[in-house]
Amino acid sequence: MRVLSASLGQLILEGAQAAQRAGVLSGCTLPEHAHLSHPTRSEWGDYSCALPLQLAKPMQQNPLEIAGQIEKYLPDSVLLGDTSVSAPGFLNIRLNGDWLASQIEVILGLGSAYADLQYGDGKSAQVEFISANPTGPLTVGHGRGGVVGDSVSNLLAAVGYQVTREFYYNNAGQQMRRLGESLRLRYLQALGQSVELAEDHYHGAYLVELGRGLYVEHGESIVDADWEFFKTKAEDAIAGNQRDTMKILGIQMDVFFNEYSLYDDGSVDKVVEVLRDKGFAYERDGALWFAATSLGGRDDRVIVKSGGEPTYRLPDIAYHCNKLQRGFDLVVDVLGADHKDAFPDVIRGVEAMGYDGSGIKMLMNQFVTIKGNRMSKRSGNFVTLDELLEDVGPDVVRFFMLMRAAGSHLDFDLDLAREQSEKNPVYYVQYAHARICRVIEKAQSEGFLGDSGDVDLLCHPAEHLLIRRLLELSDTIDRAVRELEPHHLTAYARDLAGSFHGFYRDCRVVDVDNKALSLARLKLVRAARFGLARTLELLGVDAPKAM
RNA sequence: GCCCCCGUAGCUCAAUGGAUAGAGCACCUGACUUCGGAUCAGGUGGUUGGGAGUUCGAAUCUCUCCGGGGGUGCCA
Incomplete structure (x- = not known):
C-alpha cells in the first residue's frame, strides 16, 4: 500500500508543475514534498495543503490565486473528490467517496498487512x-x-x-566485581557474620534473598569462595530473572x-x-x-x-x-x-x-x-x-x-x-476490537454470511471517516519509522478506535431489514478489525475478542 | 561552570513552520426499550514558563532569562 498523504502531495506538486508549464504560475523551483494536514473544519475536506502560501513569495503571486491555479491544473486521479480553496491560501481536498469505498476490498484482499510499506525491502x-x-x-x-x-x-x-x-x-x-562482592557479603550476613556493604555495592533486597538461598543450598561450604564465584551465581540468577520479565512483557x-x-x-x-x-x-x-x-x-x-x-x-x-x-x-x-x-x-x-x-x-x-x-x-x-x-x-x-x-x-x-474502566485508554482501544468481533459474531448468527457485500453502498460520513482512518495506518507507520517515534501508534490507535465507535453509533451494521447494506457494512467492519488488530500488534498489545 | 533533553488546559500529554493549539482524566449536561453504555453527543477549562527576534504565518526556528531532568568518571 502507498502512503495516502504522500500520494496526494504528489498530485498537488504535479498540478503546480502543470500550471507552471501553462504559464499561469511562475517557474520557480518547487519543494520536493508537499506537506498535508487535516483541517480543523470538516467543510474544508479531508486534507489541506499550505503549499500555495509557501510559494507566494518565490512566485511573487497571490497565494489564493496560486491555490486556484493548482486546483485547476490538478491531474485526473481516482483519489480526488471535491477540491476547494480557502483563505489565506489553502488548497483543500476531499477524498473521492467511491475510491474510498473501493479500498475496503483492497484491505480485505491484503489482510492485516494491508498498511505495510516496502521501502525497507532487502535491507x-x-x-x-x-x-x-x-x-x-x-x-x-x-x-x-x-x-x-x-x-x-x-x-x-x-x-x-x-x-x-x-x-x-x-x-x-568493574560493575560485575561489585556485584560479586555484594552477594558475597550478603551470603556472609546470612551466615550471621556482621559485615557491611560499601556505598558502591548493590543494596537491593534481591541479593539478600540470593545470599540466603546460597546459605540454604551450600551451608558454610562456600565461605572462602572469592567474588568471582559469587558473581557467577548472581549473574545466572539475575539474567534468568531478566529473561522471565521480558517474556512476560512479550519481548x-x-x-x-x-x-x-x-x-x-x-x-x-x-x-x-x-x-x-x-x-x-x-x-x-x-x-x-x-x-x-x-x-x-x-x-x-x-x-x-x-x-x-x-x-x-x-x-x-x-x-x-x-x-x-x-x-x-x-x-x-x-x-x-x-x-x-x-x-x-x-x-x-x-x-x-x-x-x-x-x-x-x-x-x-x-x-x-x-x-x-x-x-x-x-x-x-x-x-x-x-x-x-x-x-x-x-x-x-x-x-x-x-x-x-x-x-x-x-x-x-x-x-x-x-483502572479497569472507560478511564483507561488501553481498554478504550481494546473495547473497540472486542466490539468489532461481537458485531461480526452477531452478523453470523443473524445469517449474514459470505462476502457478497457491495462496498459502493457505503457513503455515510462516518463510514468515509473510518475508511480514511484505516488507510492512514500507512501514514502512521511511515512517520513512526521516519522519526523513530512509536508513540504515534498509540495516538493512531485511539483515533481509529474513536472512528469505529462513531461509526458504530451512526451506522447500524446488522439490520435484517436491509440485507444489502448490512453485508456492505460488514465488510467495513472486517477491514476495521484488520486495522485495529494490526495497530495493536505493532504496539505489542493484545487484541481481545471479548473482555 | 559547560553540554543535551523537557516546560502546552486543574492533572498526564499530543500537534510534519500553517487556518479558531487538540486528546484523555477531573468537573458539568445529555443519549437509541434494537448489533456490548468499558460507548456516544455537548459544555467548562489556554498569555504554549517569561522576554526579544526571524517569517506573510511560530508551541515548533534563533537569542536570552527562569524552572525540572540527564550528562560532564580511569562507573556502565
Missing part, C-alpha cells in the same frame, strides 16, 4: 535495546526502553526490514550479545591497535586515551585505565564495529538518558576505525517516574518491572509506555493504569 536492521547489566532486576526504565525498542522493531519489519532484536549482555568490567530477543566475546575474538585489542596506528589513541598518565576532540568531540576519553582494564567505551566501539561488520543497513540504539552523551563518542570511535557511522541511529528515552518518585538501582529503592507487570499487566504497561514521545519524561500514572 536489514538491528535494534539494540534494554541491554541491562546483569546486576539487578529490570526496572520500569528498562521496561520503557524494552517496549520502545520492541515496537520500533515491529515498525521496521512492517516497512520491509529484516530485523534483529539484540540485547547487549554487558557482563565484563523476544533474537540475539544476546555477550561482551566477553569481544575480548575473546580479539575485537577489543584490534580497536586499540587500529586507533593507535591511526593516531587516534595516545598514552597519558599511564592510561590510553581516545582522541575524540580531533574528531569533533568535546573531551578526549580514557579507553584503557592505568591499571590495564578497559573502560566501557572501548568494548562499546568494538561492539558497534561488529554490528556494521555484520552488514546491517540500519542500526538503532535504544538508550536511556544517562547513556545519551556517550553515544557520539561511540560513533566517532566507529568512524575512526574506518567505518561509516551514518547508519547508526540513537533513540533516547527519558527516565520514568512512578507517582513522582525517582528510582535508583544502587540505593535499592525502586519498583521493579516485575512488580509493575504484576500490578497492571503487560498490555497496560506497553500501551502507557508508548503513549509518550520517548524523549519526554514519563510519569507513570499507577492509579489510572490500575
